[in-house]
Amino acid sequence: MGRWGGRHAVVVGGSLAGMLAAHVLAGHADRVTVVERDRFPDGPRARPGVPQGRHPHVLLEGGQVAVESLLPGFLAELRAAGAPRVGMPSDLVLWQNGRWFRRLPATTHIYTGSRAQLEELVRRRVLANPVISVTEGTDVVGLLGDASRVRGVVLRDRSSDVRGEQQAVEADLVVDASGSGTKAPQWLTAIGAAVPHEETIDTGLAYASRVYRGRDGVLGGDTAGYYVYPSPDQVHAGGALPLEDGSHLVIVSGLRGDEPPTDDDEFVTYTKRLPHPLLHRWLDEAEPLTPAFGYRRTANVRRRYDLPGSCPAGFVATGDALCTFNPIYGQGMAVAAMSAVALRDALADPRRTPTTRRVQRAVLAASRQAWDISAGADRKMPGATGSAVAGGPADRVADWYLQRVQECAPGDPVVGRAFRSVLTLAAPVTALFAPPVARAVLFQPPGTTPAEPPATPEEPGA
Ligand SMILES: Cc1cc2nc3c(=O)[nH]c(=O)nc-3n(C[C@H](O)[C@H](O)[C@H](O)COP(=O)(O)OP(=O)(O)OC[C@H]3O[C@@H](n4cnc5c(N)ncnc54)[C@H](O)[C@@H]3O)c2cc1C
Secondary structure (H helix, E strand, O other): OOOOOOOEEEEEOOOHHHHHHHHHHOOOOOEEEEEOOOOOOOOOOOOOOOHHHHOOOOEOHHHHHHHHHHOOOHHHHHHHOOOOEEEEOOOEEEEEOOEEOOOOOOOEEEEOOOHHHHHHHHHHHHHOOOOEEEEOOEEEEEEEEOOOEEEEEEEEEOOOOOOOOEEEEEOOEEEEOOOOOOOHHHHHHHOOOOOOOEEEEEOOOEEEEEEEEOOOOOOOOOOOEEEEOOEOOEOOEEEEEEOOOOOEEEEEEEOOOOOOOOOHHHHHHHHHHOOOOHHHHHHHHOEEOOOOEEEOOOOEEEEOOOOOOOOOEOEEEOHHHOEEOOHHHOOHHHHHHHHHHHHHHHHHOOOOOOOHHHHHHHHHHOOHHHHHHHHHHHOOOOOOEOOOOOOOHHHHHHHHHHHHHHHHOOOOHHHHHHHHHHHOOOOOHHHHHOHHHHHHHHHOOOOOOOOOOOOOOOOOOO
16 A cells, blocks of 8 residues: 555545544545445434344444544543443343353443444544545445555445436545445455455354333442343343433344344343343333344444455445444444454555555454454354354364453453453453463362342442
């Protein structure tokens, strides 16, 4: 890519990954154009191009750090807009692998407000930059260029009077941030370029989500939310997480062949599949505020544009268009932000010319930990399919250790802290092997955990 001041960058897709990439590119280009299929709503509302936006979207700590470093003051804006900041494990009732977590003092916080609000705040901040313009209501339908270099995009306006007309727009760099449904592999084929190898792991996981207002919280005043993680022995997940207006977004999920229903009564009945009647009892008394919405496209997919010969110059993929995760671990937005930080750092590195491949490798590296967590867990789920399902011998050793970590995390404060820091992408996986953690994992019993969902947080030092 070289140092390309004085040039034009096009970003395909104006959602989180696209907006944050545009923000970074604005520091290096004369003009950045974001092309977005939707017309943006004037306010925090769901839109068709982001159908997953009706489902819970937590912002993990790794993502908070990344967004804040890109858009200083963002977290204060998010809090001011009312997004709940929820302490883990203190504020939540959490269940995993047959154990309730002790509600020890929080070692991390997540934001659980609506996806639409978070995205709107990012969009507002990014589009305030005069270097960035946005072309709304327009599809990218192809690329310009050849096997060696991408030179722009082909656009099609979606408005009815000009529908079908195509326009070529030249660019020195095209960033694909068009999400998990990206058509970039087909666009690259059409200009004679190589198609990236795709790694996939699909458990057939399906979500259904619905907003409820309860009489008082989930379990009572001291509890912000409730969440059951799935495991190979208990494949259903579910919970209720607080939104900015005091309501809760309730989610249930199941695997292929037992997908959760979106019919009103059946949605409630489905929660009986969870390992405790807590959520089902609460729903019986709570008032539904929306219909239930379903979502089924949840496979882990990683496109290896970073491999030699896999990508022409002038083209970089980011966000879900590069790497999509099973959403149950809540990582995608965090990774979109961490990828933008990686893009920023790769473009600014004074020691290396930022070639397309170098930049793409840096962006992909930002998603590696999230991929290892999500793909590593899904590989073990019953019925998982895809090209990356089989792990190597190293995975089997790691699996044994991680199984022990999961057994210890609910009851042991030291292991629990390390586990959460890795799962929220705030610390590298090596945090799980730090001496105090390894000692507890290898040599101590897992620690006592509550027999029933704990209704209140533990006092510090308890
Ligand atoms: C059910 C579900 C729950 C999730 N929960 C969480 C969570 O709790 N926490 C979390 O961090 N992540 C979560 N995620 C992941 C998160 O939604 C994504 O990782 C995140 O939105 C990535 O953003 P993106 O910008 O890459 O893609 P998207 O947000 O999908 O945006 C893609 C954009 O590109 C536009 N577009 C597509 N094609 C074109 C085209 N040809 N031309 C122009 N524009 C186009 C679309 O309109 C859209 O605006 C969840 C995902 C799902 C499916």
